[in-house]
Amino acid sequence: MNHVRIESLTATIVDLPTIRPHKLAMHTMQQQTMVVIRVRCSDDIEGIGESTTIGGLAYGNESPESIKQNIDSHLGPLLVGEEASNINAAMQRLDKAAKGNTFAKSGIESALLDALGKRMGLPVSELLGGRVRDSLEVAWTLASGDTARDIAEAEQMLEMRRHRIFKLKIGANPLEQDLKHVVAIKRALGDAASVRVDVNQYWDESQAIRGCKVLGDNGIDLIEQPISRINRSGQVRLNQMSLAPIMADESIECVEDAFSLAADGAASVFALKIAKNGGPRAVLRTAQIAEAAGIALYGGTMLEGTIGTLASAHAFITLKQLTWATELFGPLLLTEEIVTEPPVYHDFALQVPRIPGLGLTLDEDRLAHFSRR
Template structure:
């Protein structure tokens, strides 16, 4: 089997409303759709969902890199995923989200060729698991409304964005707990928004809210600061923006800087590195979460296959498409009452609506 062509499309979906975190506000999911076409009649699909303040790449840098990678992969064996990574690995640091798109497309082909869903091909048997749903930074009143709407939709665990003024963040969480009580899980994400001193103060004040863990309290590069926060915080610390690669995982372990890992395909460069990070975490007794940017259900389904394949991934934050104005994806993972169910079709078990595909701008 050989790769005949790679189709590249601009992949834009507006959000229902602006989504704000400490790093900025997002109004559109702007990525790249990849279709890897083989001479055996099998096509694999993938998507990038870059967020420049975190991943460093953009839709435009992804498009430029995708043109080059297309020429590099033509004529190559799509089942040789390891070799493909070595061939295009130079793009990983500058365009991790795009490498994730190609990686998931190759796994899609591999699963289809084997006649197995990817998570089963990788040895997994986890077909269902819970995901949280995220509420962005807003007024306490609006954040309460957001949580209550999602509670009514069946979700039982809520990820709350924080990282602004610690007192204001405490007030937001107080309002949410007052509204929903303590029967539902809350985890928080500061997105690097606090200093070490602010993080310690905020997390001590938030202990009473029964927070599961806090993602990335401080600057991604301040590993020593993360360790200090971990040492002084009553709430467990999860590395996010500090964790892109398997090498980063080793550095965090050696520094004893965190309690948990947040793996995102768009940071790691795809399923291959996502699995590697999860297994490194397992060796160090560090449990993992599978997170996301604002992918469609295409990219989220690929992430869900990684979750389903690895027992050390025990948390999920795969809610990116809930903020989209429409869902152009056919099949793929299903979400009901906060529970994800994986598809059993060969490959990723997901596709893009042909009518929507015709409307996309092709590169």
């Protein structure tokens, strides 16, 4: 196995339709665009990974186009000829040669793990230390922006036993309008559901003081990234005063961010995202920092498709505790698939397969159909 080499690494942009527009504070998604990464090894085993952003450059520093370009021109050529099974050496080589690019690196690491799992006959979770559960509870984002429609959608999800945790994207509208919208939904759902909000940094600190108080007083369970990641002292103040726990998301752009956030006491919950940490192995380092500091964990998403979702899930099922569950619902937003085995959701949870690697096979015809030309 030590003599197995990486022969090629390719990146393909894929555009998949969604069930509805997905409204965020900074962007409204009309479709989901992902980069599918394929690593071909000298033993004819292929690993697949995914790099996906929310809204491209509207969210962060990488876009699908830049991810593909950097993989094709820089990151991929660095790995051709390297040992396919030595993921540690491969990722260190990338980190030394290229700063940042965590989304691209995450997809590459996922593909290397998938190939290694297939080679060894083990699920990726076992390569990451071993699973302690087989499923993960999954939240659903209510993002229509219409209060009555969001309530009806949540009630339908509860009846189907698909979701009982709901997150609302707020911040784009005036503060009082958003607060009224959230409180009305919580009152309608009552104790049958957990209701949370994600502000995506769109409040200033004065708005956040007001918003966190109203939300906490009205039973909202969690407030995600209410103010700018740059305002670290403000995050500390809000974390100390808010009745509802504050979760850091955009504040964590690398593993080192997790350490400084924990040291400052800037959040009581961390959102874990493989894309923002650089891969499934990297996100577990952030989780270890949080666990050592007594900070609770939440399994986040960049609304990846099935490949990226299962790469995240294989990491998350190895964790001792996910106090705030996960939001690995990305595949449920899509109307089309590019894999032969769609993910299984039932009893409020995503079921994580025990098949070697990520447990997925690409549907070549559908991949070709939805690939960008």
